[in-house]
Amino acid sequence: xxxxxxxxxxxxxxxxxxxxxxxxxxxxxxxxxxxxxxxxxxxxxxxxxxxxxxxxxxxxxxxxxxxxxxxxxxxxxxxxxxxxxxxxxxxxxxxxxxxxxxxxxxxxxxxxxxxxxxxxxxxxxxxxxxxxxxxxxxxxxxxxxxxxxxxxxxxxxxxxxxxxxxxxxxxxxxxxxxxxxxxxxxxxxxxxxxxxxxxxxxxxxxxxxxxxxxxxxxxxxxxxxxxxxxxxxxxxxxxxxxxxxxxxxxxxxxxxxxxxxxxxxxxxxxxxxxxxxxxxxxxxxxxxxxxxxxxxxx
Numbered sequence: 001x002x003x004x005x006x007x008x009x010x011x012x013x014x015x016x017x018x019x020x021x022x023x024x025x026x027x028x029x030x031x032x033x034x035x036x037x038x039x040x041x042x043x044x045x046x047x048x049x050x051x052x053x054x055x056x057x058x059x060x061x062x063x064x065x066x067x068x069x070x071x072x073x074x075x076x077x078x079x080x081x082x083x084x085x086x087x088x089x090x091x092x093x094x095x096x097x098x099x100x101x102x103x104x105x106x107x108x109x110x111x112x113x114x115x116x117x118x119x120x121x122x123x124x125x126x127x128x129x130x131x132x133x134x135x136x137x138x139x140x141x142x143x144x145x146x147x148x149x150x151x152x153x154x155x156x157x158x159x160x161x162x163x164x165x166x167x168x169x170x171x172x173x174x175x176x177x178x179x180x181x182x183x184x185x186x187x188x189x190x191x192x193x194x195x196x197x198x199x200x201x202x203x204x205x206x207x208x209x210x211x212x213x214x215x216x217x218x219x220x221x222x223x224x225x226x227x228x229x230x231x232x233x234x235x236x237x238x239x240x241x242x243x244x245x246x247x248x249x250x251x252x253x254x255x256x257x258x259x260x261x262x263x264x265x266x267x268x269x270x271x272x273x274x275x276x277x278x279x280x281x282x283x284x285x286x287x288x289x290x291x292x293x294x295x296x297x298x
């Protein structure tokens with residue numbers, strides 16, 4: 001038995017990288033188990049995930065424009081074979097959303113939880129009967145829609161499928177206790193005291209939170225803000241950093257542009273000239289947790 005774990009950022013543009021065959025973003029063949037997470041498939045002409053393997057978990061993925069999000073067939077052979085699909089964002093699907101036929105002996109253990117599934121008008125959400133893949137009790141906490149505007153993503157036209165404050169269908173509507181999923185596609189915590197996780201690949205980040213609210217156990221000061229790209233950003237921590245304390249900076253579209261280990265209680269992070277004007281997310285994390293803050297680069 002071969003086990004594959006896929007966790008990469010991957011973009012498929014118009015299927016050019018996969019000419020011929022099934023033109024799939026990812027394909028898992030018979031005899032293989034896989035975990036497939038933290039991937040992005042964009043503008044594909046085939047199925048984003050084509051599965052003929054012996055069980056798979058698909059989570060924290062984004063598919064934006066493809067024939068199907070998941071296409072899977074009955075190649076499950078062992079009693080522990082399962083198809084588990086949870087906390088993904090699948091949009092602009094042009095043939096069907098999920099097209100699956102599974103072995104009957106695994107049907108009760110397959111599940112489809114906490115997903116956003118959007119198909120274009122005139123396209124079925126299920127390529128086959130959904131009861132060919134799941135029992136109805138195992139299809140939970142999903143948003144299944146043909147109206148992408150109802151999802152209130154940050155910027156659909158430019159491919160930013162993160163949740164906005166208006167994404168009320170998704171925010172705090174998931175249940176991550178089912179699958180013990182702790183972080184989203186960007187590494188943001190899905191564990192929120194007194195609240196449920198969000199539906200889809202992304203957790204909503206409230207950029208209006210103050211630094212003291214967001215980092216009250218980690219950081220005292222972060223400055224300057226706004227900042228010029230050629231300058232350095234200063235962070236003053238409340239306590240001495242441990243060996244797992246990092247600063248990570250993301251663009252507003254989720255691309256990681258910088259990651260450094262923090263060695264001192266007061267640290268200067270050189271940004272250099274590679275960052276263009278705009279909004280960036282600064283994440284400070286250690287073994288105890290962390291948080292995210294917005295900065296402006298002039």
